[in-house]
């Protein structure tokens with residue numbers, strides 16, 4: 199057939215080709231997310247072209263441009279940061295290649311640049327973390343000085359989950375004037391980043407009651423720093439994280455983390471379903487939300503054995 203027919207998923211083998219530009223491999227969440235996408239593509243007979251941008255926006259843009267050149271049927275990606283996507287998304291639109299955002303949002307005002315955004319509501323996740331702290335404020339004042347001093351380990355600067363998890367949390371803790379975020383810095387969603395930032399926080403402040411980490415990995419890094427400083431994570435310093443990957447859930451069940459807000463990485467099935475529909479020209483929902491909950495240590499113990507990731 200001509201090149202037009204070839205670009206519409208109607209190639210000779212009838213297979214849909216998807217170009218997927220992943221953020222990187224920064225966390226347990228990301229590893230599970232990648233696995234879910236690759237396994238589902240395989241199971242659904244979708245030809246997946248996959249790139250890992252190693253946390254760099256310019257690498258993602260380059261990958262998307264190469265998918266456009268290769269005339270894939272659909273492009274999906276998880277934008278490392280929110281801003282700066284309009285130009286490359288215009289190029290995809292001009293080439294008639296539908297784009298699906300997964301996991302993270304972009305801040306483009308022109309929503310015709312993508313067909314759908316599949317992922318969590320990160321503001322709600324931050325709110326759930328904040329609600330827990332407000333409910334457990336008295337208990338979280340570990341040094342009993344009447345104040346709940348919180349240090350925040352932020353995700354990647356400019357990333358939707360970092361911006362939104364900070365926002366939702368701040369909104370909820372505003373209800374209790376004893377709770378205050380005394381320091382906040384990025385740990386880039388990595389274990390090592392969380393450990394290093396926590397080490398410096400501990401050196402400059404011995405009144406820290408609570409760590410709020412934007413993901414499990416940074417919380418796990420903070421645990422290492424807290425233990426190295428001779429303190430007990432979960433007791434001397436309470437820890438709240440987001441994700442609920444296996445390593446996080448294990449620490450939660452051991453009482454080293456006190457509360458985890460779930461963020462589901464298993465987006466593969468919903469993503470492939472959306473991809474088939476947009477390639478077929480079907481209308482899809484502009485926003486597809488994933489369902490998730492929260493875990494206490496007791497709940498973590500119950501589900502840990504069956505945790506897939």
Ligand code: GYE
Pocket residue numbers: 224225226227228301302359387412413414415440441461
């Ligand atoms: O929470 C974090 C990962 O975008 C939801 O990215 C994702 C976040 C996740 O690095 O662990």
